Amino acid sequence: MAEIIKNPADEINAMIRNAELRSELEPYYDESIVSLDERHLPLDVENEYLEMMLAWEIAPVLPISQWFDPPLCPRHPSFMTQEEVRLELRKLAEALYEKQIVLDFTDHLSDRELYLLICQEILPSKEKMLAVRDGYLHWDCASVGENQEIWLTYYASDEEREIWEEMNDRSAPLKLVPPYLRDLPSDPNEEK
Incomplete structure (x- = not known):
């Protein structure tokens, strides 16, 4: 999670980065950026969000x-x-x-x-x-x-x-225990 900016120089750098990100995202401009303007997020949080948006937009499929x-x-x-x-x-x-x-x-x-x-x-x-x-x-x-x-x-x-x-409006199939219990890598952010 982003931290709140306290240093004036950091604030200026964050504003510059915000302008750069918005410029890079201009070709992809849509309602997600418009809704971001209405949220009034702290600048560092907004920049983090814009970084993720840009990464998504330019990522190859x-x-x-x-x-x-x-x-x-x-x-x-x-x-x-x-x-x-x-x-x-x-x-x-x-x-x-x-x-x-x-x-x-x-x-x-x-x-x-x-x-x-x-x-x-x-x-x-x-x-x-x-x-x-x-x-x-x-x-x-x-x-x-x-x-x-x-x-x-x-x-x-x-x-x-x-x-x-x-x-x-019907019965679910009979509940069974899966026959091949295995321990594969899982998302560490979720409960097992």
């Missing part, structure tokens, strides 16, 4: 595999033993974590299924490659938006299942 140097190009699992798949899966999950990508809702998938999901869906996915992220990119491996059955069966809390049943 690349397949996640190309966020790495050299690009990630994992072996196809059909040529690997189960133990090799398990070890390579761990390496892939840790590599993704280094780029602040975490895999959520994975315990219903076997190691081979999760490995394939990473290779076929996550690594080719085009996303903004930010130089600095203030949070983690969460990859929903249960495809909550498309197939709520998996999420309801293995991951939804009793309260979430009850809300879903009320909204959908």
Whole structure:
């Protein structure tokens, strides 16, 4: 979090930086900058926000595999033993974590299924490659938006299942314990 500016020279530098940032953001001018003007934030907080906006606007959109140097190009699992798949899966999950990508809702998938999901869906996915992220990119491996059955069966809390049943006017699927419990890197800012 930014600190309150107290030194007059720092205040002047912050004003200059604010003008530079606004100038750089001019091609991307939209309601988010207009709403910023109405908030009357401290200058250092506003500059921090503008820095994040600029980083987002200029970040390239690349397949996640190309966020790495050299690009990630994992072996196809059909040529690997189960133990090799398990070890390579761990390496892939840790590599993704280094780029602040975490895999959520994975315990219903076997190691081979999760490995394939990473290779076929996550690594080719085009996303903004930010130089600095203030949070983690969460990859929903249960495809909550498309197939709520998996999420309801293995991951939804009793309260979430009850809300879903009320909204959908039908019973949720039988709740089961995920068959492949694993300890993958997770967002340190969230409770487990």
